[in-house]
Each structure stands twice: as structure tokens, then as C-alpha cells.
Amino acid sequence: MLTFSVFLIVSTFSNSGFVPTNENMMVFNKNPGLLWVLIPQVVLGNTLYPSFLRLLIWVLKKVTNQGEFEYMLKNYKEIGYRHMLSGVYSSLLGVTAFGFIFLQFVLFCASEWNSEAMDGMNTYQKLVASLFQVVNSRHTGESVFDLSVISPAMMMLFVVTMYLPPYTSFLPGRYRKTDSKNGKLKKKGKKSFAENLILSQLSYLVISAILVCITERQKIKEDPLNFNVLNITVEVISAYGNVGFRLGTVCEQLHPTRVHAKTLGMDLLEDGVMVEN
Template identity: 60%
Template sequence: MSKNSREIGYSHLLPSLHSSFLVITVFLMILVQLILFGSMEWNSEVVEGLNTKQKLVASLFQVVNSRHTGESVFDLSTISPAVLVLFVVMMYLPAYTSFLPIHDCQKNIYLSHNSYLVLFIILICITERDKMREDPLNFNVLNVTIEVVSAYGNVGFSTGYSCARKLKPDPSCKDAWYGFVGRWSDKES
């Protein structure tokens, strides 16, 4: 089975060299995220009240989860945009990303995965354009991008929705930290 994995349909069984590069890549991606997150957020209000050990453990938990589970230690809406962009990239990268150059002989004549993501982000921004004008701190391109890429990568990150960030206060508004997408329109504009 391990010698002829592709012929019998087990293409996810990787050669040992490729597996080694995959492990190295995963640890390097975690390290890069941890360094950027730590350098951008170490003294910010995001980690306020935590001691050094708690900051390190919470930061490590946050960056490891950006690839797979979407569990958050911190409020993502308060994290710096540079770190959020890095999280978006990490969520988007396929599971088998490695530094080993792999040549795929299949040609895709359809749109690439990047094209679909960009297309859906644009369509959502068009659909939600009124809310983006009325509530730009909650409804912005970065929050939409995080939500779409997180859903695509099956991660589950969300910036949530904060009534405190609304420009026009609304007494009937309720905060939602479980999913920003719940505030999107349910019909086309």
C-alpha cells in the first residue's frame, strides 16, 4: 500500500522526505506566527493582565489554532491588522503546504481557489455595501475576508460583532462574538 499508494487511491500518503518537509514547514509557520504575534501584541491591551508565561501559552495556542480549529484566546477584532492578515494567509494555505516543490501535472482550466475566494469576498462586499457605509468598523473588507477565508479553510475564526463599534448607537443592538456572518444580509441587494 505504501509503495503504490497513488494507484490504489491513497494520494494522501506522502513519501518520507515530503512528510519531513511538511513537519518542518508546520513548525516554521507556527514560529513565524508566534514571532509576529508576540512582537505586535506583547504589550498591547489584547494581552493585558497576563503574566509572561500566560502570554506565551495563550499566544502559542492562538497561532496554532489559526490553521485548524478556530479557537480563540483573544478577541480577534482587537488584534492588529498585520497579524490578522497573517492569520488569513495561514487559514488559506492548503493542509499539505511544504517547502518541497511539488510539480502537479494536472492543468486546471477553471478558476483557481484564490479566484473563488476573491470573487466571493467581492460579492459579499457588494451585497453588504449599505452596512459597510453605515457601520464601517464592524463591516469592513478585512472582517469579511477573515470570515470567508476562515470558512473556506474550515477554521472557524470570526471577529464577531460589537455594538460599541457602531458609529450610531442602537439600544436594541446585541454583541455577537460567535460569528460575524450572522449579521450579514440574508438576501441579495
């Protein structure tokens, strides 16, 4: 038990998402205490790491009154640690991260409150589990719900959040990088031929999704429940964002003939004859 606890904490903080169970974190969706412990590990290990790092240094400066901490806060660029950001950037990063979490949390609760994913859970368990799920949608990818039954609208929202880099922030124009000599915004020069050939990250993701659709076109035709554009998009973006969300497989509905028979309210016998229920 101790080994499992240490393993889970370290994996969550490092955003690895390794959970030594067959069902990820779904076996713990009715354990709010454990989820409350893991939620800070997710955000502190990724999105809010620079914000809390600067906050920790500020607290140490106030407590110890040492000049070294004040120097670190004022000369963060000279330190050469890329996670040490300016005070403004760190604050805006925190506001942005909590804004995304709040938006996802409200929409997730409104969309999935009475869904199959939350069957058997009380109100408090639903709230904590929903918060844990949306916090994990940008990074660690630990899931307490069966994502295959989550609504397509929410999965598309997860796709957007998984695509965003961890240090995404709504930075006002006056805080953007400026030229050190005249204080004006730097202008982009002409791109070289090689730079013009380089596509954006979104372009590569679209190309990857198209290639997967081409290679799996037969399965998309035979098993549209498990192989469709939404599932492929989620898998591709999840891999790119290092999240690791998986939609799973709907095993009992793999065969298209069986799905069609079930839709008509008929039973499919061993010899292929369909009989009304």
C-alpha cells in the same frame, strides 16, 4: 466535566473547533496546562498527521521488527491511503508546518505582547496562549483572544495561513512528480475549453469577497467598524479554510453618529443633542 473534556479533545483533534462556551476558548486563556494538552491535538489532527503517521510506523518497525511495517514505509503508494506520504514529503511537510508556526509565533508576540488582548496575563500565560492562537490559525479556529482587538497586520497574516491547504510544503523540484517511464517532469498538455473557464481557488475567494461587499454595502457605510473589507476578507477566507475565526461585533460603537461624537469628546443625549464632556 468529563463530558466537556472528551468533547473538547475530540473536537480539537478533528479540527471541528466546537467549544460549548459563549466565548470560545477565551475563558481558558489563563490555563496553560489545558492549552498544552490541546496544541498537539490541533497539529496531529491535520497538518502533521502524515508526518507523525509515518513516524509512528517507523517506530513500530524498529520496536517489533515486523516486515509489514517496512513494507508500508517503502510501498506507501500501493497502500492507497492518501495520507500516507513519502519520507521526504513527510519530513518537508513537518519542517514547513513548524516554520509557519514559529514565524507566526514570533510576529504575534512582537505585535500583541502589550495589547488589550493580553491584559491581566503573566509572561508564561502570554507565551502559551500566543502559541495556541497561531497553531489554530490554520485549522481548528479555537481562539483564546478577542480577535476584534488584534492588529490588522496580524489578521492579514492569519488570512494567508488560513488560505494555505493543510499539506502545503516547500518541495524542491527534484522531488516533484515525474513520469514513471523516463523520469522526466511531466509536461502539462493543452487545456480544454471547459478547463479554461474554471478559475483558480483564489479567484473564487476574491469574487466571494466582492459579492459580500456589494450585498453589505449599506452596513459598510453605516457601521464601518464591524463591516469593512478586512473583516469580510477574514470571514470569507476563514470559511474557505474551514477555520472558523470570527472577529465578533463592537456593540458599543455601532452607530456612526455616536462614534463621531465620541471622537469629538462629546456625549450624545437621547434627543440627539451633542454636549461637550
